[in-house]
Amino acid sequence: MKRKRWLFAGMAVLVIAALSVMFWMSYHKDSNKTAFQTETVKRRDIAASVQSTGVIRAKIGAEVKVGARISGRVERLYANIGDVVKKGQLIARLEQVDLQAKVDEAKMNLKTAEANLELSQKTIQRMQNLYAKDFVSKDKVDLAERDLKAAQAQVNQIKEAIRFSETQMSYANIYAPISGVIASVTTQQGETVSASSLSVPTFVTIVDLSRLEIYAYVDETDIGKIKPGLEATFTVDSFPEKDFSGKVSAVYPKATIQDNVVYYITLVSIENPEGKLKPDMTVNASIFLNRRNNVLAVPNKAIKREGGKKVLQVLENNRPVQKSVKTGWKDTAYTEIIEGIKEGDMAITGEVTKTENE
Template identity: 35%
Template sequence: MIRKLFLLAAVAALAAGGYFYFRKPEPALSFLTAEVTRRDIVQTVSATGTIEAVNTVDVGTQVSGTINKIFTDYNGIVKAGQVIATIDPILFEAEVAAAEADLAVAQAGVAEEEADLNDARRDYERKKTLFAKDFIAASEVDTAMSTFEGARARVTSAKATVLQARAKLDKARANLNYTTITSPLDGVVVAKDVSEGQTVAASYSTPTLFTIAEDLTKMQVEAAVDEADIGYLREGMKALFTVDSYPSDTFEGYVHQVRFQAETEENVVTYTVVVRVDNQEMKLKPGMTANVTFEIASARRVLAVPNAAFRFSPPGEAAGGDLLWIAGEGGSLRALPVERGLSDGLFTAISGDVEEGQTVVTAVTGTAKATKKADSAPPRPGMF
């Protein structure tokens, strides 16, 4: 009996020892943390656009003909009124000569009709006198009066013919003047679409020969801003942008105009925002693509945490809200209520019972005996 009791006790001891031997404590959770830091938070709206000259003029021709001579080229500096091309004027000079001849004929016709009018007036006056003395019949006076009125009408018609001839002459002279193409403004030739000897036709539309930018030291960006962001933008607002040609340079401008006209492409609605910028160094050129950032709000030197800190929640807890979490011993967590401020998409300004340098949890990284610590940069994608 004693032996049996001894065996039972030994079995019980072995079982208890095995239980405590094989049972291991739950490992503590390991967290990725970030420090509460002081930084500038700037809220922005991004867009892309095209750099253009502030004022660009397409120079064309109102008459058809053969380009006789070109006096400028790409990047040429031109002044207002400067001759930049000519069209062969021979046909237009002939039209002027013909119109001058037609005008001379019409003027001669007026002189002839006026002479007839004077004869008809004298005959009418003479016959009225004779009729008053009963020397002629009344019918002769009536005939003379009709002749006089007819001569007066023909003079009026001849004078109208002169006006028509003069108008044709003015048109012919204007067309001749149009064969000399001049620059309408001081500027730079940014495009040339014609060559000497080329025939241009202006029958249905005015062909563009040159494109002249008024002043390339002042440029503008025409940026397409999404309808969801257009409400944030105001005239005078600061704008920064970069171009691929100078990736390390940041150019600064201001919002000159927010246009009301909407553009729709593939069901995406955008509005054009014009940003004016100084270009004294002549780095910016028409047609460049600009990546624009509009600063719509800012908070300077405020306490901030990575946005991932607000997306973290302990196992079993709902995410979100205005709670941050601080890791304690053994994988424990303590809630830290804060008030959210401005966010730039990566960091969020906070206020409340929080101090600079304090660490907050941004993600669970696994199980370990100690808590890992990250720098103040946001966690890498996939860590939360």
């Protein structure tokens, strides 16, 4: 009897152990289930775009170097870096003492020349009267006429000299040719500047911050999609949370090669009403090729390629079911679905494995 009891006890232990193993395996099988990350298929707006980097530049004519057209000493400098100036505003003045002296001297010479001209006019009139009475020869009349022409030429020459001297004196006052901000000052009060036909000394550089554009470097694989009129948005490192807007104005026909990669410069006109944007800022731009509104879309990562077809998985009755789909436009996050799934389906975007500790 004892042997039977021990036999039954041993069998009971084995049964309990087997049940424990089965329970443990069943528990861990359930606790290591695969869970799917999903997103509901719904309608949204998609903007297909080309990404590029670039730099902000002043448009042609929006950055002007202002200098002196004559030599002289800088008497006054009215501009400092950062000053906002208006077109026509006086920004510097050269000494005018010597220039004024030349004008005064020329005007004195003009008075003398005009007196000589008046005398020559009276002389020719008198000679013509005497010649008519045969009191003088024709040579005397001719000589008087030559003297008159010479006197008139001298008057004209001095008047031209006065105009030139007054023009030179006007160059002593240097005005802003455009409205904008003083970006640099390259001279100082009291400095002597020397101008020539080959070089003009620069006083200041003025930039019109309302006339900026982006030099966007677009990869050769995308440049065929770009055309003037396309809208763009961009960010700059100085204001990473703010989106600025612009519009493509031109595409350079000649390529630029950087690090063995072919790019084409695309000009994007931008607005800068707040003056936050500055020349030479680096930008990250998105040029929008097309916009699709209210279309079915799924995350890009949900779509795979199999055998030349595009497929994705949807969750049906807690099980993944593969669907072939036809796609349309895509942006950086979503792809348009033309056919293959319907609104409200749960598109699988990834999966995670749950463990017993999760």
